[in-house]
Amino acid sequence: MYNYLSAGFMAYLRRDxxxxxxxxxxxxxxxxxxxxxxxxxxxxxxxxxxxxxxxAPGIIWIFAxxxxxxxxERLFSDDLQDGSLEQMLMSPNLLIMPILGKITAxxxxxxxxxxxxxxxxxxxxxxxxxxxMPMMLSLAIGTAVLSLIGAVGAALTLPRQGGVLLALLxxxxxxxxxxxxxxxxxxxxDGLDWTAPLAILAxxxxxxxxxxxxxxxxxxxxxxxx
Amino acid sequence: xxxxxxxxxxxxxxxPRWFYQKTQRxxxxxxxxxxxxxxxxxxxxxxxxxxxxxxxNSFRIIYxxxxxxxxxxxxxxxxxxxxxxxxxxxxxxxxxLMRSAAPIGAALTFIALVTGAIWGKPTWGAYWVWDARIxxxxxxxxxxLGVMALRHTYSSSEAADKASAILGLVGMVNVPIIYKSxxxxxxxxxxxxxxxxxxxxxxxxxxxxxxxxIIGFYAFYAVTLMxxxxxxxxxxxxxxxxxxxxxxxxxxxx
Amino acid sequence: MAAANILKIKSLAFxxxxxxxxxxxxxxxxxxxxLHVEGANGAGKTTLFQLLIKMLEPCSGELLFRGQPVxxxxxxxxxxxxxxxxQSAVKAALTASENLSWMSPQGTSxxxxxxxxxxxxxxxxxxxxxxxxxxxxxxxxxxARLMTTSASLWYLDEPFAALDKQxxxxxxxxxxxxxxxxxxxxxxxxxxxxxxxxRSYRLNPxxxxx
Amino acid sequence: xxxxxxxxxxxxxxHGVYVWSAFIISLTVMLGLVIKPLCQKKQELxxxxxxxxxxQVNQAAMQEEASDASHS
Numbered sequence: 160m161y162n163y164l165s166a167g168f169m170a171y172l173r174r175d176x177x178x179x180x181x182x183x184x185x186x187x188x189x190x191x192x193x194x195x196x197x198x199x200x201x202x203x204x205x206x207x208x209x210x211x212x213x214x215a216p217g218i219i220w221i222f223a224x225x226x227x228x229x230x231x232e233r234l235f236s237d238d239l240q241d242g243s244l245e246q247m248l249m250s251p252n253l254l255i256m257p258i259l260g261k262i263t264a265x266x267x268x269x270x271x272x273x274x275x276x277x278x279x280x281x282x283x284x285x286x287x288x289x290x291x292m293p294m295m296l297s298l299a300i301g302t303a304v305l306s307l308i309g310a311v312g313a314a315l316t317l318p319r320q321g322g323v324l325l326a327l328l329x330x331x332x333x334x335x336x337x338x339x340x341x342x343x344x345x346x347x348x349d350g351l352d353w354t355a356p357l358a359i360l361a362x363x364x365x366x367x368x369x370x371x372x373x374x375x376x377x378x379x380x381x382x383x384x385x
Numbered sequence: 386x387x388x389x390x391x392x393x394x395x396x397x398x399x400x401p402r403w404f405y406q407k408t409q410r411x412x413x414x415x416x417x418x419x420x421x422x423x424x425x426x427x428x429x430x431x432x433x434x435x436x437x438x439x440x441x442n443s444f445r446i447i448y449x450x451x452x453x454x455x456x457x458x459x460x461x462x463x464x465x466x467x468x469x470x471x472x473x474x475x476x477x478x479x480x481x482l483m484r485s486a487a488p489i490g491a492a493l494t495f496i497a498l499v500t501g502a503i504w505g506k507p508t509w510g511a512y513w514v515w516d517a518r519i520x521x522x523x524x525x526x527x528x529x530l531g532v533m534a535l536r537h538t539y540s541s542s543e544a545a546d547k548a549s550a551i552l553g554l555v556g557m558v559n560v561p562i563i564y565k566s567x568x569x570x571x572x573x574x575x576x577x578x579x580x581x582x583x584x585x586x587x588x589x590x591x592x593x594x595x596x597x598x599i600i601g602f603y604a605f606y607a608v609t610l611m612x613x614x615x616x617x618x619x620x621x622x623x624x625x626x627x628x629x630x631x632x633x634x635x636x637x638x639x
Numbered sequence: 640m641a642a643a644n645i646l647k648i649k650s651l652a653f654x655x656x657x658x659x660x661x662x663x664x665x666x667x668x669x670x671x672x673x674l675h676v677e678g679a680n681g682a683g684k685t686t687l688f689q690l691l692i693k694m695l696e697p698c699s700g701e702l703l704f705r706g707q708p709v710x711x712x713x714x715x716x717x718x719x720x721x722x723x724x725x726q727s728a729v730k731a732a733l734t735a736s737e738n739l740s741w742m743s744p745q746g747t748s749x750x751x752x753x754x755x756x757x758x759x760x761x762x763x764x765x766x767x768x769x770x771x772x773x774x775x776x777x778x779x780x781x782x783a784r785l786m787t788t789s790a791s792l793w794y795l796d797e798p799f800a801a802l803d804k805q806x807x808x809x810x811x812x813x814x815x816x817x818x819x820x821x822x823x824x825x826x827x828x829x830x831x832x833x834x835x836x837x838r839s840y841r842l843n844p845x846x847x848x849x
Numbered sequence: 850x851x852x853x854x855x856x857x858x859x860x861x862x863x864h865g866v867y868v869w870s871a872f873i874i875s876l877t878v879m880l881g882l883v884i885k886p887l888c889q890k891k892q893e894l895x896x897x898x899x900x901x902x903x904x905q906v907n908q909a910a911m912q913e914e915a916s917d918a919s920h921s
Contacts, residue, residue: 166745170741170745174730174733174741177732177733177737178730178732178733181732181733181768182732240726241726241727241728241729241730241731242724242725242726242727242728243728243730245692245694245722245724245726245728246722246728246742248694249692249693249694249717249720249722250717251713251714251715251716251717251718252714311555315535315538315548315551315552316535316538318538318539318540318544319537319538324531324534324535324538327527327530327531327534328531328534328535328552330527331524331525331527331528331531331556331559331563332555332556332559332563334524334563334566334567335559335562335563335566338566338567338569338570339566342570342573359566363562366558366562370555370558371555374551374554374555377472377547377551378548378551380694381539381544381547381548381551383689383694383695384539384541384543384544384695427872431858431868431872432850432851432852432858433850433851434851435851436851436862441861441862441864442861442862442864442865442868443861443864443867443868445861445864445868446867446868446871446872449871449872449875450871453875485886488882488885489882492878492879492881492882495878496874496875496878496879499871499874499875500871500874500875503867503870503871503874504867504871506867507864507867541655541656542656542657543654543655543656605879608883609882609883609886612883612886612887612890613885613886613889615886615890616886616887616889616890616893619890619893619894619897620889620893621657623893623896623897623900624657624658628897629897629901632894632897632898632901633901635894636898
């Protein structure tokens with residue numbers, strides 16, 4: 160049984176990564192969005208380093224949330240349209256593993272690049288260097304939670320393909336991640352202990368990994384009824 | 386499907402017809418109780434309770450704000466549990482209850498938000514302050530709106546019911562997390578401004594009318610939930626023979 | 640060889656928005672048999688297939704697989720069926736052979752995949768990404784699964800749609816081979832089949848009795 | 850009563866506007882919560898009546914058709 164589990168996970172992880180690499184434009188879009196809106200902030204507010212560094216923790220996290228929200232919409236809808244979702248649901252094994260595989264792939268394609276790109280924005284917003292490491296850690300863990308929760312919303316809104324409805328469903332659920340994610344950066348900037356909010360983020364990840372696949376599984380099975 | 390035999394009592398409870406007929410009998414009494422509780426609470430709270438030492442008379446808003454918030458929050462759990470019961474035992478009635486609970490909860494949350502904002506003006510000097518309780522209420526409103534909006538995603542009502550139930554359950558796990566995180570976030574950013582008076586420190590003269598109002602709001606919730614569910618039953622069960630019978634009897638009376 | 644009972648369906652019914660979609664379905668299928676599900680557009684053929692592959696839950700009725708209720712042998716049932724529906728499940732970004740090996744049972748050798756692609760006439764397209772292929776060719780990639788699958792019960796929903804004469808011949812050949820091997824098929828089609836002897840089952844839309 | 854006069858009850862030391870507007874808005878929304886399902890119920894009953902009537906008309910038409918067929 161163990162073999163079956165890991166097989167489903169790896170197979171879907173590998174395929175979705177391959178698809179992500181082949182569709183380069185889809186991969187790059189959220190990242191460009193992330194950079195672009197970040198570049199708007201100094202223009203709209205003021206290019207003063209002090210003010211920007213005050214805003215940085217919150218702004219980086221808000222844009223990370225928006226970038227994942229943009230991309231999570233298509234997590235299952237492509238599969239629904241070409242029929243591979245049906246084949247996935249027909250798999251005799253536990254569906255949780257393929258689902259987790261797909262979400263992991265989504266994180267590798269979206270969350271990880273965002274994390275790696277975030278120091279650039281840190282520099283733009285004159286974020287103190289001591290806060291860069293905590294910021295990357297918080298984004299790495301936090302975007303994984305965002306992918307998981309976003310996938311629940313994507314599964315439930317499949318028949319009508321997300322859009323504003325997806326944002327309405329998912330944003331309130333994103334709130335804790337947003338709060339603790341920006342708190343990690345803020346604490347690091349203020350020279351406080353930032354491991355506590357990071358630990359809470361990790362706890363949220365643990366809860367999400369355990370519960371979200373169940374909801375996604377149930378949600379995907381409804382898509383055909385739509 | 387093989388449940389029908391063993392669980393007859395349970396299924397009778399889950400029968401829309403049973404609910405429709407019982408509530409017909411309960412509603413007058415329950416409405417009377419609700420009305421008297423609300424009127425007692427209102428008059429007591431508005432005219433007889435003493436004013437708060439710090440906040441003066443504006444504190445009387447507590448008599449709608451707190452009951453509305455309490456019932457709105459409890460209503461979310463009610464809705465989610467009704468959805469879960471529907472998912473597990475496939476009882477249509479509990480889906481109808483879930484569906485009816487959403488607009489009521491949203492309206493109560495709206496009341497809590499508006500009264501909170503009005504209360505904020507004399508207390509903090511601004512209509513909106515990012516106070517922990519008000520922020521959580523705002524998020525709760527979005528959660529309710531999400532459940533209401535999701536329904537239109539599905540053309541089949543069975544799928545819509547199940548999807549709303551799943552979303553409700555996900556929300557139910559999240560509500561305490563959201564509350565705790567917003568609470569924590571507030572202590573981080575705004576140490577000790579005036580908080581809306583907490584119950585334990587309240588004088589009994591102030592607390593008793595609040596208690597009456599809270600009970601009154603629960604009763605009000607029950608009444609509106611029954612009203613909404615009865616309309617929903619008619620909407621969905623229009624094919625059932627007992628509904629047709631009911632309608633023909635009514636027209637005959639006229 | 641006594642024909643073993645593979646599938647037995649007892650008054651399977653499905654409700655959408657509290658209305659039955661078609662008259663309750665009952666049939667039996669033995670090994671080596673094919674069943675042709677007929678019915679006008681909108682009679683519910685596709686829904687019936689969705690019920691058979693457990694994508695939808697019936698509101699009443701029973702599904703027995705090798706004499707056992709499917710709810711009790713979920714794993715065995717799902718690992719022994721193959722379903723090809725209207726959608727080909729082909730990913731445009733992957734090549735034909737990548738798609739086919741993804742859809743085939745695990746550990747299918749690359750020779751077998753190449754052979755399957757050859758038999759559907761796609762041997763020159765094996766390493767071409769599928770967005771370069773036409774709709775009919777997408778369909779062929781999906782149908783090449785018939786060569787690599789190990790499932791004994793096939794569900795084919797409109798397998799002949801969007802195919803030319805040569806493609807139809809190929810599928811009929813595959814189906815005949817499968818039947819000869821003792822497999823069973825449930826399929827739907829608007830065309831009359833010449834080569835395959837199949838019982839037919841008529842699906843009637845449910846009319847509300849007033 | 851806590852207040853000395855009705856006027857004081859309404860004025861509430863300058864907080865009256867807030868208190869009374871909060872209560873009036875709440876009560877309006879609550880009233881809406883009672884009226885809406887009642888209207889909805891009325892509408893549903895009308896719809897069902899229409900449905901029954903339509904069915905009767907259909908049934909009559911079908912019977913007529915059947916009797917026509919048997920006569921000819």
